[in-house]
Amino acid sequence: MRRIAKILIICILTTPGIFVPIRDVLAIRYPGIAPKPYIISLSGQVLNANTNAPLSNVTLTIAGTNQAVTTNAAGIFTFNFPPLGPQIVFLDARTTTAPGSWPIFPIPANIKADENTFPAPIWLVPLDTANGTPLTASNFNPTTGQVLQTITVISPTAPGVSITIPQGTFMRNPWSTLRLGDILSITRVPSNRPPQPLPNNSIAGMMVIAQPGGILFSDASNNPVKVPMQFPNVSNEFTNGSQVSLFSALGGQFGTMVNGGPMTVQGGNIIPNMGTGISHFSCKWTPPSPPIASTNTGNNPQGLIDPSKICPLPIGSKVNPLDGNLIVEHVVAAHPALGNMQGPQLIYNSSTAYPHPVITSQANLTAGAPVPLATSVSLSVGGMPQGSPVFYQGSTQMTRQARTFDASNLLTGQYPYTLNLTNHYSVSAFSTVVSDNVLVNNKIRSPFGAGWDLAGLQRLHLDNQGNALITDGLGGASFFKFIAGAAVGQRIPIEDLIATNSGPQSRGIAMLLGAGNGTFSSQLLSQGTMIPHCRPN
Missing domain, CATH: 2.60.40.1120 (Carboxypeptidase-like, regulatory domain)
Structure with missing residues (x-):
């Protein structure tokens, strides 16, 4: 063959x-x-x-x-x-x-x-059916799905957990038909072995699975209703009177949790507030509120490094108080040019000689949330973890975090990062993940020496996605994102082009194209079609 x-x-x-x-x-x-x-x-x-x-x-x-x-x-x-x-x-x-x-x-x-x-x-x-509640002719009508007597489901494997299904509630299971003899059960799930990983690698102090899976609760008109569920305050990790949430795996989306409403810690129990409950049988847990977090990319927010806006402190040289960047200026001997004495100016930035960008964030608690024992912050850049998590004492006040990482081996460019902020309690932990991009301006191998550059000299750095980063001799950097669908290499009338900031919160620029008559409109040519404007970043 x-x-x-x-x-x-x-x-x-x-x-x-x-x-x-x-x-x-x-x-x-x-x-x-x-x-x-x-x-x-x-x-x-x-x-x-x-x-x-x-x-x-x-x-x-x-x-x-x-x-x-x-x-x-x-x-x-x-x-x-x-x-x-x-x-x-x-x-x-x-x-x-x-x-x-x-x-x-x-x-x-x-x-x-x-x-x-x-x-x-x-x-x-394996389900704890031995301690479950069977459906009988006295408490359930299999034809209509109506609960004839209030049903309470408990299990010694999960002490303190209970589900109460009031009389008159309707139960339906789209996955399998409910029959007399079926057993409603609660079974504790090992906190380190949930059926699927919890969101953001959180840890449940107490997680249970309610079965048969798929049961939905409704009224006689088939409108969804919630039935109350109670949890224990495991190891008394949450302060009395604080608020936590009742979370459930949403249908088949275990990574997506639906909030069933707030619950109040009362001593050793977590009691549902009015209107709080579960709408279906699935995995359940009561995490505390995650940190409310926002991020700002330290010394290069909004895709921009601008040394003119850092308010440097004079110490003989200049120092950026935010990230410690040392700036040294050296003017070479001047020479006459066009009737003026001009000399090249060499600029040194320690942040480009030793690139360690600073990424900052701030976090707070939701109102009524229990105070964590500790909060941690971990950083990943380009999908790679950057060191170990950093822990600090939990607080009711807003806290600010600053993480730095070694970018010496990274090329000049923009890199995605994620910050994982986690509130830690004695048993539970719940996280928030925030993502953004960080600029790296690496001049370790500068032809003028590590960290040195020539004032007025700009360089264009392109990545494999068509994005552009412009660096200048003063240590500044600006990122421009390629617009998907725009014609690569398309010519536009440069003499009629103005590029302006499109607003302090837009993180982009506006391309203004004119017709040579002094008027401009916010447009950009894209494959022969005029589109409203370009928002590169």
Whole structure:
């Protein structure tokens, strides 16, 4: 069988930018290498959260399709060629061969045209049905779904947790039909092994799973209602009278939590406020409020480094009080030019000789939130962690954070970063993530010496996305974002071009194109079409 062959066509270069094939074509045949099969898949592993043992024969189905697989002896499953985009995978552990009763659980998956793998094991716990509440003819009508007597669900595995379903409430389960004999149960989930990672790597002091999964609560007209749920104040970690929130996994989107409303800490219990409750059965927990955080990129806010706006302190030289940047100016001997004495000016900025950008943020508590024992802040730049988290004592007052990182090995350019601010309690932790971009102006290898540059000299730095960063000899830098869809290299009438700031909060510029008559409109040519304006950053 003949294998794949490749043909090499030799071309010559004539006019710049034009390739012309030669008249005689030289074909070279050589054995080809079979390409790797193009596979789209979704894989993962299901484990027992209590014993770490794999769960075999668990059935998984992608919602809205007929694709179903089961886990093998190692608890591993694989979907081949699943549908692309956001999907819901229904996990039915009732089919497992492991002893005990097991839940039905939906998990989200954003499937790309590649080999996809869940980032962590899917941890499941056997349900505490022995202490659950069965549906009987006296408390539930399976035909109408109406609760005939108030049902209270508790479990000794989760002391202090209770769900109260008032008489007259309607229960419906779109995943499976509720029947007499079904058991409503609450089971505690190990805080370090939730079915899917909690948002922003938070930690739950007490998390439970309410089953059968998918039960929805409504009134007689099928309008959603909330039923009250109570939690314990684990280890009395929250101060008496403080406010926390009741959170639930939202449908099949475990990473998306729905806030069921505020709850008040009363001694050893967390009591729901009026109107607070759960609308469905799923994973539940009561985190404290995360930090309310905002960020400002330290010495280069809004994509701009402007040494003229730093209010330098004179100490013989100049120092930026925000980041400690030392500025030294040195004027070379002047010479006559155009009737004036002019001399090149060399500028030194220690922040470019030793690039360690400062990123600042500020955080506060929501009203009534319990005061954390500590708050931590961690920094990642370009997806890479920058050192260990920094901890400081929790406070009711607004706090300000400043993180710096070593950018010596980074090229001059703009880099995305994330700050993770976490409130820590004795058991729980809840985080807020804020993201922005930071400019790096690296002149370690400057031809004038590390950190030195020539006043008035500008440089253009382009990245592979078409974005531009302009640096100047004074240490300044300005970032301009490429507009998707704009024609690359398109000519515009420079003599009729004005670039202005489009507002202090816009983080961009406006391109004003004129017709040579002294009037200008905020426009930009984009593939032959005039668009309102350019907002590069």
